[in-house]
Amino acid sequence: MRWKVLLPLLAPVLLVCQATDVVLDWNIGYIDFSFGRLFSRKAIGVNGKWPLPAVEVTLGDTLIIHAHNSLDEPTSLHSHGLFQNGTNYYDGAAMVTECSIPPNGTFTYRIPMVQAGTYWIHSHYKAQTSDGLRTALIVRDPNDYYKYDEDVILPMSDWFREPGKHYHQAVIKFVKNKTYRLRLLNIGASFEFHFSIDDHELRIIEVDGVPVKEKPTKGVMLAAGQRVSVLVRSKETADNNYLFHADMFTDLFTMPKYNPLNFTGVLEYAPKASLKREVNGGWKITSDLDLEPLDEEALMDPTVQVTLDAYSGVFDDQSFRHSFNNVTFILPEVPTLLTALSTGDNANKREVYGRQSNTYVLNMGDVVEITLNNHDYYTHPFHLHGHVFQIVEIGALRSGLHRTKLARDAPVKRDTFILRGGHYAVLRFRANNPGAWLFHCHIEYHAIRGLELTFVTAPGLLQNNTHLPEGLKENCIAQGIKASGNAIGRDGMDLEGQPGGPNPLPDKMLSYILQMGDEDGPPPATLDASHSEAAGSTTSTSEGKSPTRTDSTTLDKARETTADDIDSEADSDDDDDNDH
């Protein structure tokens, strides 16, 4: 399925740059997958297999994926975390950067690997990530700053890690006196994982592809979409085995009764060594704000301000929707990139991309400061395509923008970050990448229900420099989708008849906007009790631990939790009333 072809390079160049094409032929189709004795279901696999093998390449390679769609609906492939600078059309966001690949259609993604680190590939069409179309993408740098003996890829997801093999049966083999790099990835659709190893220290060295200064920690929290690399030094003797824990936080959904909350595996030094358990290890989390990027890039000065209010509730069509600034995202009828390429000067007007696309047009070089207010009581992990952003501050909405927790001079950069309910965050990114880039919650069902918007950077540059790859427009035509024009496929600014909603109920829309900045903050968000995301109290335990947590169920409750409670090293054993 995978082979490498050496490019014809001159011998002297070959010594320093072994650039290769890594070619994958992916036939994307349904398979029947059985979860041991628990249940079986239809899943989306590749070449008749699930889970998909990790894609492992070297910095400087070109990753070429020939994707053939054998599903009965469209599909697309997004390489999460890759900037795609100059290749926006390979970003894989259906109806934003391509029309998607129709059933029985093909598309070739040809992506230069210019960023080392831990990434992943997943469908960006409807809920296909939940259905299994996802895998790790590892880009290794032979000159990696950090040195280690072994490299272990540990994807975690709402499903199980290997066919018929649950996490609590998983084994990681360790040899004494070695340094391991564990690449932790949350490639799930919804839930957060907390990862730890009994009686072993983790040292964080990478978050979302960004190398960071080594930071010791007991455990790592990962929301959907996030990746963290840790170094772990093995013991000096092989006398004992230990447990590792991937505790899944299921705050958002009521789970099927068979779904375990705590996955425990064995860190095995020797098959017959006795298991040494850590009593009361607890959950400990290192804040993003305590991390510093290795490149020490300074805090950027913003030139553009964007304030985004995330709100969820029952909208005026009686559906449950998510929104930014009262606008629930609905895909345009023409992919945003194709609108940017085909509408001349109008491409600089946000309206041309359609009301429900909620598009912000940026100039090349703008430094955008996003102030993001989460008025919901639950967490959203927000992801920006094509960039990393500096995390400048995080605080509770209740206290207003009082800079409760400030970033350091060189703040950490990520492409996905956790924003708790009732909290705000300030993010900054440099618009240095011409293209159409989604910004959205990475909980798949929140995104599908509208918690997305689009940044379009430098449409003029795009128009001058973009040569669409073969097959992209053909895949539009094959589906009856217009490949040019405004959001509804017309010339000029004629958008008559475009979707104009659904909208928040009038009282909700007004009340929360009017009270912004009020010392008491916004009113509690209400939630339809019949909705599947109704949260409840969850108590979970695992061997060797005795954590208890009670989830907040109202916005008021969530607001009582400060950013420091959540983001600094806090042991939930000592604090039963937070929403870790």
Ligand SMILES: [Cu+2]
């Ligand atoms: Cu969300």
